Amino acid sequence: MLEHYFTNNEALKSELKIIDYKYKEHVFHFNSDNGVFSKNKIDFGSRLLVETFLNQNDKKIEKILDVGCGYGFMGIVLSKILKCSATLIDVNKRAVHLTKMNIKENRVEAESFVSDIYETVTEKYDCIITNPPIRAGKEVVLNILKNASIYLQEEGILWFVIRKDQGAKSIKKEIEKIYETNIVKKDKGFYIINAKKKLT
Numbered sequence: 001m002l003e004h005y006f007t008n009n010e011a012l013k014s015e016l017k018i019i020d021y022k023y024k025e026h027v028f029h030f031n032s033d034n035g036v037f038s039k040n041k042i043d044f045g046s047r048l049l050v051e052t053f054l055n056q057n058d059k060k061i062e063k064i065l066d067v068g069c070g071y072g073f074m075g076i077v078l079s080k081i082l083k084c085s086a087t088l089i090d091v092n093k094r095a096v097h098l099t100k101m102n103i104k105e106n107r108v109e110a111e112s113f114v115s116d117i118y119e120t121v122t123e124k125y126d127c128i129i130t131n132p133p134i135r136a137g138k139e140v141v142l143n144i145l146k147n148a149s150i151y152l153q154e155e156g157i158l159w160f161v162i163r164k165d166q167g168a169k170s171i172k173k174e175i176e177k178i179y180e181t182n183i184v185k186k187d188k189g190f191y192i193i194n195a196k197k198k199l200t
């Protein structure tokens with residue numbers, strides 16, 4: 001049977017590997033393994049999201065939520081550089097296990113737990129970031145993006161990456177009832193979009 005990176009297959013053989021990443025003077029090491037997204041290298045879209053965020057965000061961030069965290073690249077890098085606390089969630093148990101290892105490895109103020117979308121999330125955040133699981137289907141992606149508004153503080157902001165050929169424009173349109181959206185970067189067919197809750 002075809003296994004997706006988001007399915008929990010505990011029988012899948014473990015082959016731990018380390019992926020290095022550097023941003024300016026900050027050096028990071030990530031444990032990765034079979035059965036998680038982009039297991040051999042940092043995903044281009046995730047890297048573009050993090051680096052665009054670091055270049056463009058001018059808001060003071062204190063608490064960040066990384067939805068569909070994989071082995072924790074985005075939340076861990078932002079937590080370290082912005083000196084904010086991070087919560088990293090994923091439905092994939094192995095991804096959460098690796099994220100917990102990577103939180104320790106990179107010494108950041110963060111926590112990670114298993115969550116099917118927002119099922120076990122109880123707090124509110126000033127920023128939510130996600131490289132959503134396109135392969136899980138549009139319903140899951142829209143659930144992550146639309147319901148982020150429930151877990152964002154009043155002035156909170158959602159940042160996400162999506163490819164043009166994976167429906168970036170139609171997804172952006174579908175969330176425009178809830179958010180004011182901006183495409184803040186385009187590179188190699190990847191769009192970085194930020195979305196601010198419309199005031200009610």
Ligand SMILES: C[S@@+](CC[C@H](N)C(=O)[O-])C[C@H]1O[C@@H](n2cnc3c(N)ncnc32)[C@H](O)[C@@H]1O
Pocket residue numbers: 005006007037038043046067068069070071072073074089090091092095115116117118130131132133134136140
């Ligand atoms: C495109 S990957 C991004 C991974 C990671 N953020 C990165 O940058 O490498 C999407 C992630 O969403 C997770 N995911 C899929 N369905 C989910 C769900 N229902 N709830 C939470 N996470 C989910 C997958 O396991 C995967 O780790």
